Amino acid sequence: MTARQTHMLVADARQQEVITDEQAQYFVENGFLVIRNVLAGEELKLVQADMMKLYEKGMAGVADDPDYMYGKGGKSGGRVLRRIEYVIDKSDPMKALLGHPFILRSVEKLQGHNFIPTWDSMVLKAPDEGIAVDWHRDAAVPEGCTDPRPIFNVDFYLDEADLRTCLWVIPGSNRWSADRARERCARPGFDTSDAIPVPMNPGDVVFHNIEVLHGSPAGDGNPLRRTVYYEFRPGEIEAAFGPHTLEYLSCKQQVLLACIERRKRMAYSAGEKPYEYRPDGAFAVAEPKEPATYRYPHDRYWRRRQTGD
Template sequence: MNMLIADARKQDMITDEQAAFFLENGFLVIRNALYGEELKLIQDEMMKLYEKGVAGGFSDPDYMYRKGELTGKSVLRRIEYVIDKSDTMKALLAHPYILKSVERLQGNNFIPTWDSMVLKAPNEGIAVEWHRDAGVPGGRIDRPIFNVDFYLDEADLQTCLWVIPGSQKWTKEQAHERCARPGFDTSDAIPVPMQPGDVIFHDIQVLHGSPAGNGNPLRRTVYYEFRPGEIEAEHGPHTLEYLSLKQHVLLDCINRRKQTSYGQAEREFEYKPSGAFAISEPKTPISYRYAHENYVRF
């Protein structure tokens, strides 16, 4: 397929054509979203978290491990709530190109709902089997729920994401049948190689995965999930209180980004939710780690 690619240094948000490509295929690549000082700061901050997790010796539930496929040792694979752990990651949430593009796809009442870093450990990258990130509430929605994947390291054919274009439209039965195939079958998929600072928008329903790798370098990817507020309010899984709390986190992060040297050189994003999601007065967050299990309705 001819893959349409956006470039964050040549436009201030994704175009209508790029938005249409995302809606049709379930993913969109954006080059050069992070660069210079900001990219270096994020890489350094996330390396500190990675090294802390590799050192181990503690029982922090935000650090998640899995048995390595080559050595059988415990391998760090994921770190949750990265915004809580780094001021640089708070500023990243307010990236104006990303937020303008999220708003174009989800509307002005979008909510940041999740933040984590997913890892492929060097020399023992664990395979990520074909999967969907989550189910769609009510079975059908009129706007996409998606992750914004910030790549901090190069992802070549050994470590990159593979996507099955258009599979976000498949039924549960079709997706289950495809995921049940043995091995990491790429016959109907395409690879998405990335460079540090590049971003992928991927629909939570699009089928994706990555091979195990063999002698692979470290690959760190930060995931920020966004959901349309109206859909989250109607279907969940989070409570209405959670949505409000995360709106105030976003506003605080927008203000924090203005204080950075790179934020001062750009036009900030104006978050203007309306209707039931309108904010009369910003509140300083009491936390940047609102544990999902404490705000689930069901």
């Protein structure tokens, strides 16, 4: 594989409390930003261990549970685990991870203080059977939305991602038209001529815009690669365009507040400056309370269920 050479700006969570203005601008322009050393020590070990339990459960085979998703293995042709949904609900360390102060301060810098956590999933490549992820956009900015703030995923890497398994991105493709993006995705094979690889170490993070073109090769002899995705959206965009109902936004705000409090009780958070979530206006939270659940299925809160769209 080859890739055009480009400068890749990198942040380091050990040396800063939030991404810098320069790093924020790089992300806005290029659609992705690498942040090293977000997870380390005891927290990284706990997160890895809990996600290994979910991985092993999924690899053993889970019947009638839509949260565990499978694909066709490129080598064996068999059923191979590729994704697990709602990991926050399934793991206490993942709840505390949602409250990570560096991440939340950086999300606020990019989206404003009324941001909402939306998706939480783990995507993976099984050892020696990694399923290729073709070039794609995760989603599109809602039609008619002129708000320039980015919608993006925070990707927590739990394992090393080398050239056999790492993410490839096309810098700046988050600003392309829909037609140009479709044309690029239609190219045959996993063409990396205009892309760059993003190798990662355990504990590193990538912010990636939902509209940046990205993908990953199938892998051959690859080790296990687990990546947890937490998506965030500006509350104003969600309220105006969806896809979720206003009730969903309120529920997820309570989840976020509860996870921030959980993080404060974790031994590994000693010495951290906790993040203070202070949404205002229509997004102000009158009274934080323990959520009834940490799993709010998207299909129960799609706005079209109420509007008929």
